[in-house]
Amino acid sequence: MxxxxxxxxxxxxxxxxxxxxxxxxxxxxxxxxxxxxxxxxxMEERVKACVVCHGPENKVGRDGYYPRIAGKPQGYLFNQLRNFRDGKRYYRPMALLLTNVSDQYLLDMAAYFSTLKQPFPSSERTASSPDEIKLALKLVNQGDPARKIPACVECHGKELMGTVPFIPGLLGLPRVYMIAQLGAWQSGGVLRGQTTHCMSEIAKQLTTHETNALAAWLAAQPVPENTGPAAALSVEMVRRCGSIMQQGEGEAVIPKTAAPSGQRQARGAYLAQVGNCIGCHTAQGGRPYAGGRPLSTPFGTFISPNITSDKATGIGHWNEQDFWKALHDGKSRDGRPLYPAFPYTEYTKITREDSDAIFAHLKALVPVAQNNSPSKIDFPYNFQPLLSLWRAVYFKPGVYQPESAKSKEWNRGAYLVQGLGHCNACHAERNPLGATTGDDALGGGQIMGSNWFAPSLTARMEAGSADWPIEEIAQLLTTGISPRATTSGPMADVVRHGLQYLTREDGRAMAVYLKSLPESAPRAQPGSxxxxxxxxxxxxxxxxxxxxxxxxxxxxxxxxxxxxxxxxxxxxxxxxxxxxxxxxxxxxxxxxxxxxxxxxxxxxxxxxxxxxxxxxxxxxxxxxxxxxxxxxxxxxxxxxxxxxxxx
Incomplete structure (x- = not known):
């Protein structure tokens, strides 16, 4: 983590x-x-962020082509939105835009755009030869059975306007866009559909000449008036590409387990949620808790490990003591010191009882067999004796000790902020060796390996909340918005995957603690x-x-x-x-x-x-x-x- x-x-x-x-x-x-x-x-107002690029018509921007999405089948739009978010279809700006949007909201967006009726652009004038037109018509209406290429109309409908719920239309699109899309399918890895990737297999059979002829003919066809997607695929195509009729796997939600065997396992599930373990130990679009997420730092790139109960690639052979040793002492099962990219410098404050509960939850999850790439730590930081020296200077293990002069609620909030929530891991200045000091607790700083700055939670001019009502602090932590603030960037990920699951009592306890923090001196400002x-x-x-x-x-x-x-x-x-x-x-x-x-x-x-x-x-x-x-x-x-x- x-x-x-x-x-x-x-x-x-x-x-x-x-x-x-x-x-x-x-x-x-x-x-x-x-x-x-x-x-x-x-919904029209909520999706204004989309229509800036995806207006009523196809549009060419500075860095690419933005297709119209109005009227496309809901299932198709949903799958594409989810694939962009999860990295299964690569376009980084879309991934950043949608990174904290739930499956249900993506489905709502898709439903909205699927109902829009916008006029199509005029067809293109293309200089296709008679032979090229003949070739395109053959592919559209007959395909090539010898190469297992079905006719376009079999999936995309007789009018080529798509098929509900998951097949898009082919008319009204520019020639260059269709060539680019077919090329992306052929190359593999850039575009992905559902699990069988039928379109990828089909596109790979097409020659460059066939691709160009097909794209030119389709771009030259007028869009039929008052025609939408066809009702359903043929029985043969359902048999051949049945998986595209499924919505596939959803977002990386916390896996379901059998009914908790006891109070401890249920408590562990809650603590793992609030601590956002899934956030670091899940790759983009990957299996929950299976690791594989790259974490860039000035000292190298760390790859989060698999913490499912798989015995070969996860923590299936670990016991409660092994897990406690990792959280409390920052050491692996074999005794090796862990790098503080895993925030044991904060997790050491977690109680043994809570550590055992989290471990019980992780052991109850379905095991995922997934080997992850090793971390790539730069020289000389990969020299283990240096890590031991770092730990001797900067790390002191110790469970959180309540302050007797403070209320039970305040102490609960302090425990969550300082330990399980590991807020100081980001909201603190780090020295050149990546260490934080107690004097800089929650004082804000540049996040290592990132173009984000974690603001001070104690400075009035940054993100201090001493003058906020407790209810609004708790609201921001658990919903991502409040009358005074909106979470964005990586904090939105923390709220979505972790803090939203706080109980009302724990959310208020964190707010009480954050509000009580003594105000720090403002950071030097250059001025206007x-x-x-x-x-x-x-x-x-x-x-x-x-x-x-x-x-x-x-x-x-x-x-x-x-x-x-x-x-x-x-x-x-x-x-x-x-x-x-x-x-x-x-x-x-x-x-x-x-x-x-x-x-x-x-x-x-x-x-x-x-x-x-x-x-x-x-x-x-x-x-x-x-x-x-x-x-x-x-x-x-x-x-x-x-x-x-x-x-």
Whole structure:
């Protein structure tokens, strides 16, 4: 297990915002109340993050082609969305956008888009020869039985408009897009459908000449009016490619086990959820707890291990003492010291009783036989004596000891934050050797190997919550949203896979503890730039970008819609130094986590494809200095560095 990356985008108390400032103006006068935007409770509003790229028609962007998705079969859309999220179909911006969206919400999105009726574009003019047209017609209507290539109409319907529930239409698509899609199927690994991958096998049989002829003919065909997907596949095609009629495996949810054998196993299941063990020990789209997730650090790339009960590749041979030794002492079953990418520096605070309960839960899970690649640790950090020296200096094992002067609720919160929740693993500054110190507990810092900054949980200007009501802190932890803040980036993953399962009592206990933390001194801030003529011109250009891309959701005065679209005026996450979280939020977009109490959150579109680095820098520089905000400029170089990992 490695500490998950945490980031909270926090707004200031209340909704009072300063008078809107003109670009480049001096600080505004007394704050006035600006009414939050009135956002409709509709799926159309919730999926605005999708239609920025996927408009009514096919569209070519700076980095690729965005096909129309309106009217496609619900099952097909659902499977593609899930495949993007789980890495089974590769396009990194889509994966980042959907990473914390549940299966049910993806199904709701697919249902919405499947019902839309949008006009199709005109057919293309192509210069196909008579022989090429004849070849295409043969493939469309007859296929090639000798090579086990079925006719296109057998799966995609007689009108080639698709088949419910999982087969897309072929008409209304540009020739170059279809060539690219067939090429992706042929190469394998880029596009994946359901478990049999029928289309991959078919595409691999096609020659380049056949692919080009087929794509040109399809692009030249007009789309029949008032025609939608066909009702069902033929009996023969169901037999041949029956698995595409299934929705396949769902998201990596916690596996079901037999009824708990006792209270301890049930408690272990809860603790494993809250501690988000599944988050680190599950690869993207992989089997839960089977490991294989790469964790990049300045010291090398660590691969999380399989912690299912499989005896050959997991922890099937472990016992309670072995597991306790890993959590409490940071040592493997064979006595080897573990690297602190596994946060035993925090888990050592977990009680033996809770350790045994978690182990009982893991042992009850269905074993998964999965060999994972070994970690790749750079020299000289792979020299074990150095690790032993590091442990002697920076690691002191010890179970959490309650403070007698504090309440039982406070101590419970402290135990969860300091131990099981391992919050300090991210929300603390690390020295060049990757160690944190007690003095920096929850003080925030750059997350190793990541373009995210974990804000201080004790500083008022970052993510401190001393002036928050306890109920709102607990709400943010368990739902991902509150009137003052929205979780984004990696923190959304922590909420979705872990914190949303907190009991009401434990959620409140964590809030009580976090609220009680003594306020730390603010981090040094560069301050707003001098209002030179050049800076004012930059702000004016940024204001135009904001008006075009941001104003519709966040408002002309940056007032936003609290709990839906975060206010930007007075937003600590916007003005924080360094600005990397704000940059990543603009580039990645994304949805807050789908949680039990907020199952269908509103999303933000990714602008990595729509805006150049200089445009992102301009609009963020404007936002950080408008409506009373005051912060340093964002540079093009900072945006460029933050794009790492997006493509």
């Amino acid at each position: 490695r500490p998950l990356l945490l980031i909270i985008l926090v707004c200031t108390t209340g909704f009072a915002t300063p008078e809107p400032a003109t670009a480049g103006s001096t600080p505004a006068g007394p704050a006035t109340v600006v009414a939050p935007l009135d956002v409709p409770d509709t 730039p001098p209002l030179t003529e050049q800076v004012q011109q930059w702000f004016q250009r940024g204001a135009k970008i904001y008006e075009k891309h941001c104003q519709d959701c966040h408002g002309a005065s940056g007032q936003g819609a609290p709990g839906i679209y975060p206010p930007l005026a007075g937003n600590r996450g916007v003005t924080m130094t360094p600005p990397i979280n704000a940059i990543r939020s603009v580039l990645n977009g994304g949805y807050p986590p789908s949680t039990m109490n907020n199952p269908r959150p509103y999303g933000m579109p990714p602008f990595a494809q729509a805006l150049r680095d200089d445009e992102v820098a301009l609009v963020l520089s404007y936002i950080r200095n408008a409506w009373g905000n005051r912060a340093s400029l964002v540079t093009k170089a900072q945006v460029d560095r933050s794009r790492e990992g997006i493509h």
